[in-house]
Amino acid sequence: MTFDEAVAFALPIATELRHEMHRNPELSGKEEQTARRIQAILEAHGIAVVSGLGGMHGLMCTIDGLPGGSCWGIRADMDALPIQEVSDxxxxxxxxxxxxxxxxxxxxxxxxxxxxTLNQLRDQFAGRVRCLFQPAEETVSGAVSVIAGGGIDGVDAIVMSHGWPDLPIGAIGLKHGPAMASSDTFEVTITGHGAHAAYPHLAKDPILAAASMVVELQQLVSRNVSPVDSAVISVTMFNAGTARNIIPDTATIAGTLRTLKHDTRSYLMTRIDAVLQAIGSAHGVDVRVHWKIGTPPVVNNNAVINHIAGHVSSPAVGGTVTWLDEPTMGAEDFAHYLEHVPGAMLRLGTDCPYHLHTPGYDFGDDALAYGIRLLATIGMSPLPIFDKV
Ligand SMILES: [Zn+2]
Ligand SMILES: [Zn+2]
Known part of the structure; x- marks a missing residue:
């Protein structure tokens, strides 16, 4: 069996599955039928599947090649979004x-x-490939469940591919180092005490304190983060008050923090806490900051990126590398795997006129062959040599 023959066997099955999944999308955490369908296809071809990873709908299977070698992990996500599709x-x-x-x-x-593809080529590569089907990427809770379910136990390096509408079919977008942002959210409760609006000196005004916090948080970015690094603090909620002539007891603000580096993330979290407390004490109000910890930044391993780049234009894949200049401030919970093993995310051109997360976006059929060929080739390849950091 040649590589091309194995891909030719797998591609129509993958194409049909994509159509079936597209017709029957399931929201994050509810991917029960999707997981069942994927499991059935794999088992029908003699591949053992572990289901229900970490108590959610995640699946994994391991394709064993020849003895020796190492283990690549490849991760895909399964969940859909709450949007009404517009498509013919x-x-x-x-x-x-x-x-x-x-x-x-x-x-x-x-x-x-x-x-x-790999299941038919077991006698042509050394090592193992762990395939991870992850639920709940959009709610950033699925990666943790897959890891808790043993998904990356024994995995030496991990890759993922995300369809990218701005890139043509056959283009593989790669970026060294930081590729996507961390995403954490905060909620701040400011408690002073209220008074008649005509007698503000009798109040500890939580609205004025909160307004000062909104302004100060922006100055935090401009004076605490290097101009050539990036961070975003967006305050997106500000709630207080019940009447036009009453200074209320409490105000709440909430928002998101995005960064591209682990250090910047932890530093800004500490600074946000400190600055909010300082403003609170200047205004004589009590401040409670509640963080909802989300995802770390996606920081690609440069050795893995170079390794992928070396395979993109091989005859087995036939793609072209597009080097991406800039990271995006969007988040991707693939970052959780990268906290445990080296790896990288790549962008697979889907050449679609509509953006991700919009009613017209469609992964399409044309990118499938490139994705299968590239990821299978990586799965069969020996690990790159990692720099000792
Ligand atoms: Zn998404
Ligand atoms: Zn996505």
Whole structure:
């Protein structure tokens, strides 16, 4: 069996699965039928599947090659988004207000294609490939469940591919180092005490304190983060008061912090806490900061990126590398895996006129072959040599 023959066998199955997933999208944490369908296809081809990883709908299977070698992990996500699809594709979503607007149908189908391809080539590579089908990426809770379920036990390096509408078919977008931002949210409760609006000197005004906090948080970015690094603090909620002539007892503000480096993230979290407390004490109000810890930044391992780049234009893949100049401030919970093992995310051109997370986005069929070929090739390859940091 040649590599091309194995891909030719897997591709129609992957294409059909993508259409089926696109027709029947399931929201984050509810991917029960999707997982069941993927498991059935893999098991029908003799691949053992572990389901229910970490108490959610995640799946994993391991394709064993020849003895020796190492273990690549490849991760795909399975969940859809609460958006009404606008499309005339024959496989348009049959579920009102739910669609695969982030292309996770394409990611899962690609990974099924990779597993079926590698399963036929077991005698042609050394080592193992762990295929991870992750739930709940959009709510950033799925990666943790897969890791808790043993998904990356024994994995030496991990990769993922995300469909990217701005890149043409066959283009593989790569970036060294920071690729996507961390995402954490905060909620601040400011408690003073209220008074008649005409007698503000009798109050400890939580609204004025909160307004000062909103302004000061922006100055924190401009004077605490290097101009050539990046961070975003956006205050997105500000709630207080019940009447026009009453200074209230409490105010709340909430927002998000995004950074591209682990150090910047932890430093800014500490600084935000300190600055808010200082403003609170200047205003004589009590300040409680509650953090909801989200995802770390996606920081690609440079050795893995170079390794992928070396395979993109090989005859087995036939793609072209597009080097990406800039990271994005969006987040991706793939970052959790990278806290445990080296790895990288790559962007797979889907050449779609519509952006991710919009009603017209469609992963399409044309990128599938490139994704399967590239990820299967990486799975069969020996690990790169990692720099000792
Ligand atoms: Zn998304
Ligand atoms: Zn996505």
């Amino acid at each position: 594709a024959p496989y348009v979503s049959q579920v009102p207000n739910v669609m695969h607007a982030c292309g996770h149908d394409g990611h899962s189908a690609t990974l099924v294609g990779v597993a079926l």
